[in-house]
Amino acid sequence: MLRSGKVDRNLSAGPGLILVDPKYLHNIAAAIRAASCFDVTRLVWTGARIDLSPLERLPREERMKGYKDVVWSHDRFDKPFRYFLPSITPVCVELLEKSEPLTTFEHPENAVYVFGPEDGGVPQVIRRLCHRFVHIQANHCLNLAAAVNVVLHDRKAKLQLSGKAPILPTGEMLKENRGPMEISFPGWDGK
Numbered sequence: 001m002l003r004s005g006k007v008d009r010n011l012s013a014g015p016g017l018i019l020v021d022p023k024y025l026h027n028i029a030a031a032i033r034a035a036s037c038f039d040v041t042r043l044v045w046t047g048a049r050i051d052l053s054p055l056e057r058l059p060r061e062e063r064m065k066g067y068k069d070v071v072w073s074h075d076r077f078d079k080p081f082r083y084f085l086p087s088i089t090p091v092c093v094e095l096l097e098k099s100e101p102l103t104t105f106e107h108p109e110n111a112v113y114v115f116g117p118e119d120g121g122v123p124q125v126i127r128r129l130c131h132r133f134v135h136i137q138a139n140h141c142l143n144l145a146a147a148v149n150v151v152l153h154d155r156k157a158k159l160q161l162s163g164k165a166p167i168l169p170t171g172e173m174l175k176e177n178r179g180p181m182e183i184s185f186p187g188w189d190g191k
């Protein structure tokens with residue numbers, strides 16, 4: 001039995017994440033952390049390469065109280081969209097000839113971002129269900145967890161710049177206790 005996170009089959013309207021057949025457990029754990037950091041409440045992964053049953057839990061960092069706001073599910077039947085309402089907009093993050101660059105991409109409000117495995121791409125059967133396609137403009141392919149962080153940060157930054165999400169001071173932004181937040185730099189008075 002899984003001891004951490006919230007696992008349920010309630011439908012989500014987005015935003016959300018789908019990881020298609022990931023190879024490494026640490027990338028799932030890091031994606032859950034990214035989801036929590038960037039206000040995404042649902043993550044689903046497919047495939048049989050990651051089996052939590054012998055572990056009975058995710059790695060330590062994902063068992064921390066701060067990440068319990070993310071509902072995560074494993075779908076062995078490779079039908080991850082069933083965890084989301086039909087009103088979502090599936091966005092495939094894939095390096096394709098006709099995909100949009102993330103730099104100019106306008107994120108749908110109800111986006112569910114679909115990422116392929118570390119050693120391959122998003123299968124065509126899943127791509128057919130996606131409405132939008134986006135790629136990260138980088139000199140090399142990113143690690144799965146890094147790609148999730150980049151896309152979700154871009155989404156949050158664009159929401160903030162458009163006025164749809166607040167830009168909060170550091171003390172209000174963090175949802176965890178990090179101790180005193182006073183940082184001083186020689187010669188800088190903070191004004």
